Amino acid sequence: MDGEITPEEVERLLAEDADIRVVDIRSPGAYTRGHIPGSENIPLNQLPTRVASLSGSERIVTVCPHGESSVQAARLIASFEGTTDAVVESMAGGLNAWGGELEAGASDTDGAAAAADDGPQSPF
Numbered sequence: 001m002d003g004e005i006t007p008e009e010v011e012r013l014l015a016e017d018a019d020i021r022v023v024d025i026r027s028p029g030a031y032t033r034g035h036i037p038g039s040e041n042i043p044l045n046q047l048p049t050r051v052a053s054l055s056g057s058e059r060i061v062t063v064c065p066h067g068e069s070s071v072q073a074a075r076l077i078a079s080f081e082g083t084t085d086a087v088v089e090s091m092a093g094g095l096n097a098w099g100g101e102l103e104a105g106a107s108d109t110d111g112a113a114a115a116a117d118d119g120p121q122s123p124f
Contacts, residue, residue, distance in 0.1 A: 001074040004092040010061055011100045014038055019058040025073045026064060034102035044073055055082030067094035
């Protein structure tokens, strides 16, 4: 892992169309409710089996709610043979520190969007 990156730097890199992959490690339900535009959802519990999909990336930034679990995710990604040449960082402060826009909508976790939500559904 190469350390942490500020939310402002992530926003700047995305605006410049830099070769960056933002990996949101929250549940599909949380991701669907709001995520960084252009990010992809790989829940932390699926990361060990899906890390190979990140092979060949130049720069990878992991994101979680508070910037704590994403540090572990970044370490896991950086230890994978296919990502050893990538810059792998965790976004400092997580989504709580993100000042940019959030996008809501479908998850890209193989159709599991609403199935693994953060809690029970309201009857209303």
